Amino acid sequence: MILIDATSLQSEHRLRGVGSYLRHLITAIEASSQEVHYLVSSVDQNHTKNFLPQERTHVMWRLHKPAQVYWAYNELSLRLALQLYKPTYFLAPDFNGLVVNPYGRTTAILHDLTALKLNEPAPMTNPSAYLSDLRWRVYARKLRVAKQIIAISSAAKQDAVKMLGLSENKIHVVHHGVDHTHYKDSVGKGKFSGEPSYFLHLGGLNSNKNQTRILEAFANLARDFQNINLYFAGPWNADNLAWLERQRSELNLGERVKHLGYIAYEDLPSLYGNALAFLFPSLEEGFGMPVLEAMASGSPVITSNCSSLPEVAGDAALLVDPYSTESILLAMKGLLESREERTRLRSLGFQHAARFTWEATAKQTLEIVGAN
Numbered sequence: 001m002i003l004i005d006a007t008s009l010q011s012e013h014r015l016r017g018v019g020s021y022l023r024h025l026i027t028a029i030e031a032s033s034q035e036v037h038y039l040v041s042s043v044d045q046n047h048t049k050n051f052l053p054q055e056r057t058h059v060m061w062r063l064h065k066p067a068q069v070y071w072a073y074n075e076l077s078l079r080l081a082l083q084l085y086k087p088t089y090f091l092a093p094d095f096n097g098l099v100v101n102p103y104g105r106t107t108a109i110l111h112d113l114t115a116l117k118l119n120e121p122a123p124m125t126n127p128s129a130y131l132s133d134l135r136w137r138v139y140a141r142k143l144r145v146a147k148q149i150i151a152i153s154s155a156a157k158q159d160a161v162k163m164l165g166l167s168e169n170k171i172h173v174v175h176h177g178v179d180h181t182h183y184k185d186s187v188g189k190g191k192f193s194g195e196p197s198y199f200l201h202l203g204g205l206n207s208n209k210n211q212t213r214i215l216e217a218f219a220n221l222a223r224d225f226q227n228i229n230l231y232f233a234g235p236w237n238a239d240n241l242a243w244l245e246r247q248r249s250e251l252n253l254g255e256r257v258k259h260l261g262y263i264a265y266e267d268l269p270s271l272y273g274n275a276l277a278f279l280f281p282s283l284e285e286g287f288g289m290p291v292l293e294a295m296a297s298g299s300p301v302i303t304s305n306c307s308s309l310p311e312v313a314g315d316a317a318l319l320v321d322p323y324s325t326e327s328i329l330l331a332m333k334g335l336l337e338s339r340e341e342r343t344r345l346r347s348l349g350f351q352h353a354a355r356f357t358w359e360a361t362a363k364q365t366l367e368i369v370g371a372n
Contacts, residue, residue, distance in 0.1 A: 002369060003058075003087035005078065006038040008094040009048050011319050016204065016235065018111060021152070022093050024179060026052070028362035034367075041074070041079055054099060058085055071096045071135055090370050095139045098146070107369045109142060110151040110171070112286025112308075113159045114208050116140060138162055150174050152287045155308035172368050175312075176289050177358030183296035184351065190270025198229040199332060200275035200299070205240040208284045210304075210322050211249070217329040219251040223242055225336060232259045233271065272297035276342070277335045280309070281322040288312045292356055295349030302331045302341045316345065316352035 006022065011018045012371065029036050038052045041062040048057070062077040063070065078099045083089060090101040093109040100106055115136045143149065144164055149171045151157040198220065204210045209233070218230045230253075232244065241259055248257045254305045263271055272278060278294035280303040288309050294301050301307045301317035310319055317336070321327040335342055 001085065001087040002034075002036045002089045002090045002091065002366070003082075003085060004038050005093060005097040006048060006052060006057075007041045007062075007074065007097060008165055009051070010041055010044050012235075013094060014047055018094055021109075021111070021176060023051070024177060024358045025093070025362055025365065027179075027281075028177070028358035031359070032362060032366075034366050037085070037087070039078070039085075041077065046221045057116055073098055091369050096135070098139060098142045099138065100145075105147060105369075106118070106183075108146045109158050110149050110160055110285065111144065112152075112156050113140075113163060114284040114286070115161060117159065117284055118208055121345070125257030146170070148172070149154060150365060152176060153311055156286045172364075173363055174364045174368065175356060176287050176292070177361040178289075178292045178296050178353050178356045179358060180296060180354070181291045182265075183272070183353075185298045186269040187298040187346070189273065191267045191365070192270045192274040195274060196229055196233045197227060197276050198274075198275055199279055199296075200231050200233070200271065201279045201288050202232075202294075203234045203280075203282075204273075205234070205236050206245065208282055210281050210283055213322070213328055214273035214279055214281065215247050215251060215253075215257065215323045216325045217332055218257070219253060220255060220325070220329050221332055221336070222256060228276065228336065230257045231271075231275075232257070233261070233263050244272045268293070269297040272299045275299045277302050277318075277332065279328070279332070280304070281320055281328050282307065282309065284313065284321050285309055285312075293319065296353035298346050299349070300335055300345035301349060302328070304333070314352050316348035318345070 008014065008018045008022055022069040037056045037058060039058050039060060040048050042059055043062055060077045060081040063073040078097055082101050086103040087101060088104040090106045092098045092106055098108050099102050109128045143160060144166060151173050152175065154173050157173055160166045160171060161168055201214055205211060236259055244259055272294040276298040278301045280288060280291055282304055284307045286308060291301055291303055291312050295316060299343050301313060303313050303317050305319040307356060320331045
């Protein structure tokens with residue numbers, strides 16, 4: 001039996017990269033001939049009951065609160081579930097669910113080590129931050145003893161080798177795919193086709209996403225170009241929105257900068273495809289799936305020249321120094337002033353994104369998980 005931990009589809013992670021990765025991976029697996037079983041928790045099955053095949057979905061009982069230590073309950077529940085179901089192969093796609101399978105092999109999915117690379121160790125005087133930091137340090141120890149790891153990029157693999165001293169031989173690289181039935185040429189189409197000219201950034205408000213420099217670059221650009229806007233979208237909470245309001249006020253940007261709130265899945269291709277450019281100058285990314293989604297939808301892309309992003313973007317994007325506001329600004333200005341350059345990048349983006357499919361991701365993943 002191959003058993004996949006699908007509990008990240010039930011938590012806040014379902015709205016983030018891990019959840020999106022797992023949902024697409026499972027969709028591709030279910031379209032193949034491979035029979036796979038899934039593990040969910042008893043906490044909230046509303047997000048999985050109409051998605052996962054119920055005859056191959058197994059429920060483990062688990063507490064969830066207090067939230068700061070739910071990962072400890074999760075690990076205990078996973079250990080008990082593995083003893084109950086005795087899978088030959090166990091796939092752990094979420095760092096909260098990396099446990100050793102005593103009845104076979106565990107394969108860990110390594111998304112990134114951003115929290116270990118960018119964050120200083122948290123002090124014990126901040127219990128929530130300290131527990132989060134502890135969770136990542138425990139994860140690093142688990143990766144060191146894991147028999148097999150799938151990294152979502154070569155950059156993530158090299159981080160694990162350099163930072164954790166892991167052997168290259170036990171880490172396999174399998175890239176994400178793109179849902180080409182959903183993300184396709186949407187230039188001049190859909191809900192956002194009638195919007196005034198806008199640059200777009202999609203993602204949660206995190207230090208590695210570099211939103212402060214995006215705002216600073218746009219503020220410089222906006223002084224000379226009056227009819228352009230900057231749109232943010234992603235899972236932002238009230239504190240995040242309050243931060244954006246302060247930044248917008250300090251930079252005197254008024255209504256030219258907006259957070260669009262929740263964007264329905266069916267509207268994302270239109271949001272991407274009708275942007276002047278998609279801005280993704282992250283300091284660190286395990287992969288950067290939005291880069292390929294934007295390309296497949298028809299958006300020119302500006303992204304970083306570091307981490308996994310050159311690997312993902314290839315020659316189909318403008319690469320900038322994410323630590324330089326000037327570098328981001330010059331790329332934005334160049335695309336704004338040159339329709340020809342936008343057209344060139346769109347064409348390259350379509351060709352490049354077409355190379356990434358979830359069918360290939362699922363096939364390679366299952367081959368590695370079940371390899372002898």
